[in-house]
Amino acid sequence: MPETSTQAPKGSTSGRRAxxxxxxxxxxxxxxxRNTTVRDIADAAGILSGSLYHHFDSKESMVDEILSTFQExxxxxxxxxxxxxxxxRAKLERAVRVSFEAIENHHDEVAxxxxxxxxxxxxxxxxxxxxxxxxxxxxxxxxxxxxxxxGVLRADLDVTLTYRFIRDTVWVAVRWYQPGRxxxxxxxxxxxxxxxxxxxxxPGG
Amino acid sequence: MPETSTQAPKGSTSGRRAxxxxxxxxxxxxxxxRNTTVRDIADAAGILSGSLYHHFDSKESMVDEILSTFQExxxxxxxxxxxxxxxxRAKLERAVRVSFEAIENHHDEVAxxxxxxxxxxxxxxxxxxxxxxxxxxxxxxxxxxxxxxxGVLRADLDVTLTYRFIRDTVWVAVRWYQPGRxxxxxxxxxxxxxxxxxxxxxPGG
DNA sequence: GTCTATAAGATGATAGAC
DNA sequence: GTCTATCATCTTATAGAC
Numbered sequence: 001m002p003e004t005s006t007q008a009p010k011g012s013t014s015g016r017r018a019x020x021x022x023x024x025x026x027x028x029x030x031x032x033x034r035n036t037t038v039r040d041i042a043d044a045a046g047i048l049s050g051s052l053y054h055h056f057d058s059k060e061s062m063v064d065e066i067l068s069t070f071q072e073x074x075x076x077x078x079x080x081x082x083x084x085x086x087x088x089r090a091k092l093e094r095a096v097r098v099s100f101e102a103i104e105n106h107h108d109e110v111a112x113x114x115x116x117x118x119x120x121x122x123x124x125x126x127x128x129x130x131x132x133x134x135x136x137x138x139x140x141x142x143x144x145x146x147x148x149x150x151g152v153l154r155a156d157l158d159v160t161l162t163y164r165f166i167r168d169t170v171w172v173a174v175r176w177y178q179p180g181r182x183x184x185x186x187x188x189x190x191x192x193x194x195x196x197x198x199x200x201x202x203p204g205g
Numbered sequence: 206m207p208e209t210s211t212q213a214p215k216g217s218t219s220g221r222r223a224x225x226x227x228x229x230x231x232x233x234x235x236x237x238x239r240n241t242t243v244r245d246i247a248d249a250a251g252i253l254s255g256s257l258y259h260h261f262d263s264k265e266s267m268v269d270e271i272l273s274t275f276q277e278x279x280x281x282x283x284x285x286x287x288x289x290x291x292x293x294r295a296k297l298e299r300a301v302r303v304s305f306e307a308i309e310n311h312h313d314e315v316a317x318x319x320x321x322x323x324x325x326x327x328x329x330x331x332x333x334x335x336x337x338x339x340x341x342x343x344x345x346x347x348x349x350x351x352x353x354x355x356g357v358l359r360a361d362l363d364v365t366l367t368y369r370f371i372r373d374t375v376w377v378a379v380r381w382y383q384p385g386r387x388x389x390x391x392x393x394x395x396x397x398x399x400x401x402x403x404x405x406x407x408p409g410g
Numbered sequence: 411g412t413c414t415a416t417a418a419g420a421t422g423a424t425a426g427a428c
Numbered sequence: 429g430t431c432t433a434t435c436a437t438c439t440t441a442t443a444g445a446c
Contacts, residue, residue: 016429031324034240038422051430053423089406115320119236152410161388161396162405168377169370176369183366191366199404200367201294205357221411242439256412258441 017055020045022108024062029111033063033120063112064125070109071132074102078139088147089197092166095143096196097189099170103177104185110174140166166196222260225250227313229267234316238268238325268317269330275314276337279307283344293352294402297371300348301401302394304375308382309390315379345371371401 023045027036038059042049056062077098081091103110117133120126140163147153169192177188228250232241243264247254261267282303286296308315322338325331345368352358374397382393 032237032239034237035324037420039420047429048431049422050424050432054429059422119240147405151407153405154407154410157405158388158396161393162400164378164381165374165397165400168380169374172373172377173369175373183363188366191363192370195367195370195404196400197404197406199400199402200352200358200362201402202356202359203408205359243441244439252411253413254440255414255442259411264440 020052020055021062021066025066025108025112028063028066028116029108033059033112033116060123060125063116063120066109067113067117067120067126068128070102070106070113071128073106074098075132075135078136082139082142087152088143088150089152092143092147093193095139096166096170096193097186100173100185100189100192103171103174104179107174107177107179110171114171114174136167137163169196225257225260226267226271230271230313230317233268233271233321234313238264238317238321265328265330268321268325271314272318272322272325272331273333275307275311275318276333278311279303280337280340283341287344287347292357293348293355294357297348297352298398300344301371301375301398302391305378305390305394305397308376308379309384312379312382312384315376319376319379341372342368374401 020041024036024041027040027044030036031040036059037049038052039049041059041062042052045052056065078095081094081098084091084094086094113129117126117129121129121133141159144153144157144159144162144166148155148157148159173188173192177185179185225246229241229246232245232249235241236245241264242254243257244254246264246267247257250257261270283300286299286303289296289299291299318334322331322334326334326338346364349358349362349364349367349371353360353362353364378393378397382390384390
């Protein structure tokens, strides 16, 4: 069925719309949202800036659609891990791996979230970003507390600090990880999990 | 001795100039360099935007002076650690602590470096940022390799990945750490060093 | 050291032709 | 679906008065 309305609905797979969003995501990730102009996006897409407004209301609408779509997918995966019957250590490992997978498969979206979510979150339209942030914190804190309770994690951990340590350690990798170059995201996740759980010191060294 | 030239020299302690740089640093750290306008800075300082150009050539000159001054101080500390006679583990610990101290005492400068160095580094004027980055990498890699060689660190570590892990883990804290609120920077450094060296898993857990 | 006034260019967005 | 043309606003920076 062909699109009839001027602006395709949010979930649409309209090829052109999706392509424009990919182009915009690449630029937002590279230069930041505010430092990317609608002219940059139009240039990269091979059209003029005014033509973008046939597809989208505004620059904000573009980043909104990019981020909200990504977050839905990511949190569906977290929910699945929380609901699984594995032990806390296995769930923590899976949550770390899911995050590195996101860096592999949704690099631009993760980069945009890391760089611009704080600023965007101050506008009512992007209030869901703060909600998702709180939800993410809940996921990690729940897993860490469960790990301490069941004795797989050290009892003297500061839960909040450990949460921040894991969150930052995992997501900040988007700054240097380039899909297809060097180590795979699975290799990196393996080593990160190892350092996180066992540290870098030689036991008894 | 009073200032005679229109624009005070770089190292000057001229009160007004230093105050304007502090104001600018606060805004750059909060909103990013490109998203801070000279009007923002002038407003925060209680003057009009044109008046800023009596003190500084350009917005770039301001961030240049802020970053280069900070980097000189930071790397003097790294050099001192490298030159000390301690063992690798102690030197690594001290390097981590020096970094958290920088977050405590030079919060804005660290935040600006974390957020804007990549972008600024693409201009010839800021080539020194890339040099300093390479120098920093050298410091950490040297310490990690020494640690592996002397048997205080695990022999199976990927040195480059471990370097990135430590670098990111330490500096990203500037995103959430607020001097004077909650844990002190020393407390945080203690726990970070502990997690980094020994991990979060309960031994034999 | 700050102000008034303004230049020169970039920016997000719109209206209507093709 | 894209282009032409354009607006209103914001941005960095300058020149000269006070």
